[in-house]
Amino acid sequence: MGRALDLSADGWEIHGPGSGGPRSPPNTSRQNGKSRDGGDFFLLRHQMMARLSPFFPAMLVVVWALLVAAGGLWASWRQSSFNTEIRNKNDEIAQLQRENANAISGGDSFARVDLHIIGADGLAVNAHAMPDELLLVPIIIHEGRYPLYDVTVSFLELTQGKAAFLEVARGKAPFDSGGALRAYPVGNLAPGLAWTSNIRLPHHGKDIEFNIFFAARNGVWTQLLRWRWIGDGWTRATKVLRGTQELHRQVAPNFPRQQDGSIDWGEPGAQDAAMPR
DSSP: OOOEEEEOSSOEEEESTTSOSOBOOOOOHHHHHHHHHHHHHHHHHHHHHHHHGGGHHHHHHHHHHHHHHHHHHHHHHHHHHHHHHHHHHHHHHHHHHHHHHHHHHOTTOEEEEEEEEEETTSSOOOGGGOOSEEEEEEEEEEESSSOEEEEEEEEEEHHHHHHHHHHHHTTSSOOOHHHHSEEEEEEEEOTTOEEEOSOOEEEESSOEEEEEEEEETTEEEEEEEEEEEETTEEEEEEEEEETTEEEEEEEOTTSOOOTTSOOOOSOGGGOOOOOOO
16 A cells, blocks of 8 residues: 655654554754744843943943042042051151150159258157257159259248348348358259258248249249148148149148138239139
């Protein structure tokens, strides 16, 4: 028998003896589908690129502008950081220079005097039987962070000085400028130390009033020292002035005060303001 050939729109089949049954064309639908999907993807990408291509120059300009702005910000930050670092280094150098200058000149350091009391015979005194004839031994105390150089100190005893001035004014005694205000060399003073001087100041009476004048490489200053004998001991008040600036003050609670609560230092320019009531 012959063979029958059946053609259709989707493929073909062979029927007949010896054909081993109907034959169908290979199934190419999966491969065609893959081919169509790949073609669609490339087509869409091509269309998208075609639509965006007019904007490429503008997009490049925007990207370049963003990069330039970021670079400018980074450079500005680095410059600001560098300026801050330089400023800090300059401040450190200036501070070191000030420290060196203060270490050489003495800076804002100063000295003050405290007193050690002995009898006129050089022996210790008894507070319960305090004699009127005394020897005052100044103790020079350093205050501050920096050394003091070329220090000299002068003592003006107010009570006896006033009496001596009256004697001079009445013509009963010659004026002795060296005895009234004598300068004693102290030398250099290290921070945190005190120096017991070899100065001996004769004194009569138990109340003690001194104006003490210091001079050093870093300037001059004045100490007002006031002691009052109350009961069987001294009560003390002192303050240190550099010009009008008060550097130090120490007043005992039982030191006599005026009616307004202030201390009478006996010096018009050194009087305290009235204390609030």
